[in-house]
Structure formats: structure tokens, C-alpha cells
Amino acid sequence: MIQQFYPQVPHSFRFELNKDMHLAAAHFIPDERAGQCKEMHGHTYFINVTIAGDELDELGFLVNFKDIKELVHKRYDHSLLNEHPEYNSQFPTTEVVAEQIWKRIEQHLQKRRNKPTCIQVVVRETPTSYVVYRPKPEEL
Numbered sequence: 001m002i003q004q005f006y007p008q009v010p011h012s013f014r015f016e017l018n019k020d021m022h023l024a025a026a027h028f029i030p031d032e033r034a035g036q037c038k039e040m041h042g043h044t045y046f047i048n049v050t051i052a053g054d055e056l057d058e059l060g061f062l063v064n065f066k067d068i069k070e071l072v073h074k075r076y077d078h079s080l081l082n083e084h085p086e087y088n089s090q091f092p093t094t095e096v097v098a099e100q101i102w103k104r105i106e107q108h109l110q111k112r113r114n115k116p117t118c119i120q121v122v123v124r125e126t127p128t129s130y131v132v133y134r135p136k137p138e139e140l
Contacts, residue, residue, distance in 0.1 A: 006048050007132055009119045013052035017116075019068045021047045023077035027092040034091075040080070045097075046124040047072060049105060053116030062116050063109065071104055098123040098133035106135070 006018075026042040028034075049072070053062050075084070081092035086100045098121045105118045117140045124130035 006050075006120070006122050009050060009052075009134060011052050011119060013117075013119075014054045015052060015056070015062045015116075016119075017051045017062045017065075019049045019051075019065050021049075021069060021073050023047070023073050025076050025079050025081050027081040027097075029091045029093060031091070043125050045076075046130075047101065048120075048122040049101070049118060050120040051105070051109065051116050052119050053114060055114040055116075057112065057114045062114070063112065067108065068105065071108055072101055075104070094123050094125045094129070094131045095133070098131045102133050102135060106139075 022044055024042060024044050026040055028040040029037045032038060049068055051063055051068070056062055081087055081097065084092075086103075087096065090096045092100075101123065102118050102121045105121070109116050109118060119134065119140065121133045122130055123133070
């Protein structure tokens with residue numbers, strides 16, 4: 001995999017963890033205004049998740065990389081995004097996918113004793129198009 005560089009998020013946390021993943025998934029945006037994206041089609045998504053925090057857990061992890069992979073890759077790889085319940089009220093655009101990934105990860109992190117937080121999710125849909133999702137400070 002070619003090393004990816006993503007926009008940095010200024011923060012004052014002691015630790016920052018980044019997890020890169022790629023997965024294959026299909027979606028469609030059932031609206032005439034979406035143009036070609038109205039038809040079902042697939043992407044190899046490249047995803048980067050940035051997690052930050054001040055405290056490590058008892059093993060010395062901010063969070064285990066495999067936990068993040070299971071939350072995202074295991075859920076979405078080789079699936080039709082439109083069939084996931086989190087997209088019942090919104091179409092799975094790249095922007096919405098990035099936000100939903102953040103929500104899923106953040107819910108998991110808030111259960112951890114050391115309370116890390118997800119400060120950025122990048123979803124690359126094509127080699128030339130990506131979305132950066134950053135929560136508002138009050139959501140962290």
C-alpha cells in the first residue's frame with residue numbers, strides 16, 4: 001500500500017493513532033440529481049481514522065488497531081451500503097459514510113476507561129476524490 005498523508009487536526013492530546021483501511025463496497029444515490037451515481041456502482045474505499053487521547057489502557061494501547069478494523073472493515077467490506085440501517089434516513093454519500101464511521105467508532109471509544117476520541121475520518125472514494133469528517137468540539 002502506498003503511504004497516504006492526510007490533513008492534520010490540531011489538538012493537545014498526548015497520543016494520536018491513525019488507522020488506514022481499504023474495503024470494497026457498493027452504493028447508489030436514488031435521485032436524478034445524482035447523475036451516474038443514481039445507478040448501483042462500487043468503489044474500493046480507502047479510509048483513515050484518527051484517534052487521540054491522553055491515557056493508554058492497561059496494555060499500553062490508546063486503542064487496539066484491530067478493534068477499529070473490526071468496527072469498520074468487518075461491517076462494510078463487500079456490502080451494499082444502502083442496505084445498512086444507518087443509511088435508512090440518508091443516502092450513503094461519501095460525506096454521510098464518513099460521518100457514520102465516526103459515530104460508530106466514537107460510540108465504541110466512549111465505553112473505554114481511558115476515553116480516547118475520534119478526531120477525524122477520511123474516506124477516499126476514488127484516487128481523486130475524498131471527504132474529511134471532523135466532529136464539532138462539543139461532540140468530542
